[in-house]
Amino acid sequence: MAEKERTDENTIFVGNKPPMSYVLAVVTQFNGGSDDVIIKARGRAISRAVDTAEITRNRFVTNSKIKDIKIGTEAITNEEGRTSNVSSIEITLTIK
């Protein structure tokens, strides 16, 4: 069980599902005892990551606040082997 306590445990990867799916995942992390939850996304899902953080903070875990926001660029290689750059975001929410 202690083995399971990796950094990824507190990380929610936001994709193409409705924001509420990810909000639920974040809330579950906090309810499970995490002090910090990291919300990550790339490309067009970045807007949804911001929605996830805002909905969590304003409606579900109102004692949480934004601890840190990082943006970056990642190189993605597609099936044909071509590389393209995609923006990324990492939002850390905390209840500490």
Place this chain on the structure above:
Amino acid sequence: MAEKERTDENTIFVGNKPPMSYVLAVVTQFNGGSDDVIIKARGRAISRAVDTAEITRNRFVTNSKIKDIKIGTEAITNEEGRTSNVSSIEITLTIK
């Protein structure tokens, strides 16, 4: 001329045009002598605002860095008078 030095002068609002339009606007602001440029967006344009900051920083104004990133929620009233919430982002780039 001094009158023109408002806060909005340094602010680029990102909408639905291709990211390079906004990159050009940010580069123009820096070339015009601004130390800080604020990139703002709402809703789905948030991803494009991150693209704009990243492309500017990595390719065009390589001495610029991210000074601050804020996210928030704004209430929008549509034509029928209904109110909905939309997420927003504010990225400050600096060359100071």
